[in-house]
Amino acid sequence: xxxxxxxxxxxxxxxxxxQLQGGLFLTDAGQETDLIFNKGIPIKAFxxxxxxxxxxxxxxxxxxxxxxxALAQQTNTGFILDGQTWKAHPHWANDLGQTIDEIKAANQxxxxxxxxxxxxxxxxxxxIVLNAALxxxxxxxxxxxxxxxxxAQDYHAQQISWLAATQVxxxxxxxxxxxxxxxxxxxxxxxxxxxxxxxxxxxxDGLLPSGQxxxxxxxxxxxxxxxxxxxxxxxxAHPDHFPDQLSDNNLQDQKWAQRIKGIRCNASRMSHEELDxxxxxxxxxxxxxxxxxxEIYSKMPWLNIFGxxxxxxxxHVTEIARAILSPPNR
Numbered sequence: 001x002x003x004x005x006x007x008x009x010x011x012x013x014x015x016x017x018x019q020l021q022g023g024l025f026l027t028d029a030g031q032e033t034d035l036i037f038n039k040g041i042p043i044k045a046f047x048x049x050x051x052x053x054x055x056x057x058x059x060x061x062x063x064x065x066x067x068x069x070a071l072a073q074q075t076n077t078g079f080i081l082d083g084q085t086w087k088a089h090p091h092w093a094n095d096l097g098q099t100i101d102e103i104k105a106a107n108q109x110x111x112x113x114x115x116x117x118x119x120x121x122x123x124x125x126x127x128i129v130l131n132a133a134l135x136x137x138x139x140x141x142x143x144x145x146x147x148x149x150x151x152a153q154d155y156h157a158q159q160i161s162w163l164a165a166t167q168v169x170x171x172x173x174x175x176x177x178x179x180x181x182x183x184x185x186x187x188x189x190x191x192x193x194x195x196x197x198x199x200x201x202x203x204x205d206g207l208l209p210s211g212q213x214x215x216x217x218x219x220x221x222x223x224x225x226x227x228x229x230x231x232x233x234x235x236x237a238h239p240d241h242f243p244d245q246l247s248d249n250n251l252q253d254q255k256w257a258q259r260i261k262g263i264r265c266n267a268s269r270m271s272h273e274e275l276d277x278x279x280x281x282x283x284x285x286x287x288x289x290x291x292x293x294x295e296i297y298s299k300m301p302w303l304n305i306f307g308x309x310x311x312x313x314x315x316h317v318t319e320i321a322r323a324i325l326s327p328p329n330r
Contacts, residue, residue, distance in 0.1 A: 013169040018127040025078040027307025028068045034313040037281035045095045048084035049106040067314045069121040083110040086135040089159040111166040130169045152184020164192040171196045179217040186225045199233035206242040218256040235264035236309045239292040262305025267312040290319030
């Protein structure tokens with residue numbers, strides 16, 4: 001690992017995101033589940049930014065990131081490095097016991113901290129993109145109500161404006177379950193000239209909680225935003241939950257499928273409801289998960305962003321990288 005003394009606060013890749021030019025990129029995994037269940041680090045209200053003021057929590061985060069960034073260097077891939085901003089927005093203020101000003105400051109602190117991690121690992125060979133995770137308003141596992149596009153735009157505009165003032169390169173709307181909320185978030189980001197990706201999560205039947213298919217959701221979002229999202233992803237669902245969505249042998253001819261550039265799957269086959277009520281971690285099978293990624297990649301060779309979500313850790317992403325980078329089956 002090489003130290004880097006840069007102090008420039010200007011976004012490095014915001015106007016020229018390297019993953020849009022091709023090449024493979026890794027991400028981290030299920031940060032919160034790994035730290036809570038595997039490392040014994042409690043996280044208040046599942047909000048990772050609350051670890052930053054605590055010496056033990058901050059050290060655990062640093063150790064966590066170092067493992068994934070070392071893997072990216074070993075595999076000669078780029079890396080998309082997430083800040084701890086997924087729940088750093090006003091909906092969770094009461095649960096966190098934080099004021100709006102404190103949540104705003106947490107967004108800045110998160111990006112400053114994550115940029116320091118990036119600079120420590122930057123060797124100038126493979127890009128490390130600084131990404132801010134934008135969580136949905138309400139519970140990602142059980143949406144509270146059907147949000148309108150206008151409500152979503154007005155709501156997410158606040159956190160996006162905070163992030164736009166930092167050195168973050170991009171935003172990813174993670175674990176979104178409603179196309180209308182994605183549309184609102186994209187419109188808010190567009191007003192701030194912030195590049196934004198949208199990562200949907202689906203239920204065990206491969207559909208959004210609203211019953212909308214992934215294809216229809218992506219088509220609707222693109223249609224109503226003039227395709228302003230830089231790309232789409234799938235996260236917080238096991239590969240077994242969406243095989244029917246990817247069963248078409250002519251995915252390369254489907255515009256919605258071409259818009260998907262990455263996947264971050266759960267390690268567990270459990271439903272979101274089961275995971276929400278689970279007191280023990282289901283880490284699944286890292287090797288099997290890697291092979292499932294390879295199968296998806298064989299159908300969608302334009303994918304170039306791979307990582308994990310709930311229940312996964314460095315073991316899973318290591319197996320995923322190994323499977324993706326291995327020669328195709330003959």
